[in-house]
Amino acid sequence: MGKLDGRVVVITGASRGQGEQEARLFAAEGAKVVIADVLDGQGEALAKELGEDVARYVHLDVSQEADWQAAVTLAKEAFGKIDGLVNNAGILRFNELVNTPLEEFQQIIQVNQVGAFLGIRTLAPEIEAAGGGTIVNTASYTALTGMAYVGAYAATKHAILGLTRVAAMELAAKGIRVNAVCPGAVDTPMTNPAALDPASDPEESRAAVAELYKKLVPLGRIGTPEEIAKLALFLTGDDSSYITGQPFVIDGGWLAGVSII
Template sequence: MGKLDGRVVIVTGAARGQGEQEARLFAEEGARVVIADVLDEQGKALAEELGEKSALYVHLDVGAESEWQAAVAAAKDAFGKVDGLVNNAGILRFNELVSTPLEEFQQVIQVNQIGCFLGMRTVAPEIGDAGGGTIVNTASYTGLTGMAYVGAYAATKHAVLGLTRVAALELAPRNIRVNAVCPGAVDTPMTNPAQLDPEADPVAAGEAVAELYKKLVPLGRIGRPQEVAALALFLTGDDSAYITGQPFVIDGGWLAGVSVI
């Protein structure tokens, strides 16, 4: 028996990185997973690998309301219901606050904050109609503190935590639990763009990232997307049945403070 047997869960940004690992783990635990992304080729390949009984790919720009409605309709048509959502999709831009163009700031908000809002607003009624379920929002370490050069990103992740708490209060009467994962640095293309650069030396890039987080993180390394997926599974399954409205930091101890050793 899997921990998510009988569940139907939409995972956004699921074609690669953290979302891909969440989709894989959820399917292994018995869920039927709706892989939602704008990376059509990768998303379709993942769905095909997992099998049509376990996975469906849908194109979804999380900042577009009409695409959310279409994704939910496709999920219900394929699997009959929706009783789980992982709002994982997000983008990161590095820029000094006073140098950040308004367009760039708004782009990050559209995906990270409005995408999360639209996901909850669209999917929560379906989860309620299914008898209850869970929503897991992907916030960030930076949603609980500050970090230079990621002002737009940090602002949206603070907002995601606020939305999570409000949603938890409002949706509890419909038997819907809402929590947030707050990753620190995780070894994905978003954190390490060199993974997507065909001209980059992957070994050198990996070594540079490893050296950086060896110094910054008490546990001495960058996080793995599979580790975040395991936390999302916990918050989606019955093991967390009495938990709602909470942020869960998974950062190797980074937020704990500064070590002088």
């Protein structure tokens, strides 16, 4: 028996990183998963690997209403219902706030904040119709504090906590629980963009990032996507049945304070 037997969950940004590991873990725990992303090649390959009876891929730009409707149609045609959503898709840009172009700021809002809003608005009625379920929003360590050079990103993640709390209040009577995961540093392409640069040495870049967080994080290391997936699983399954409207920090102790060592 899996923890998600009988569940159908849409996971955004699921072609790689945290979303990929969430899709793998949820499928292993008995869920049918809709892998939604704009990285078509990777998403299609993952769905094929997991198997057509378990997973389907759909192209989804989370900032576009039409794409959300297409995802609903595919999910219901493939699996008959939707009773879970993981709003995982997001983008990160590093820039000093006063030098951040308006276009860049708005792009981050469209993906991170508007994307989460459209996911909630589009799928909540479907989840209610299925008899209730869960929504897990991906916020961030920066949703609860500040961090230099990620002003636009931090602003959207603060907003996601607000959306999470309001949605939890409004949807509780419909049988829908809404929570947020707040990861710190996680070993994914998003937190290490240099690893995607063909001119750079991916392993060298990854090692440099790991060394940085070894000093910053009390547990002495960067987190893994698999660890974030386990928290998303907890918030999607029955083990968290009396929890809603809450942010869950998973950061190796980073938010606890500043080390002088």
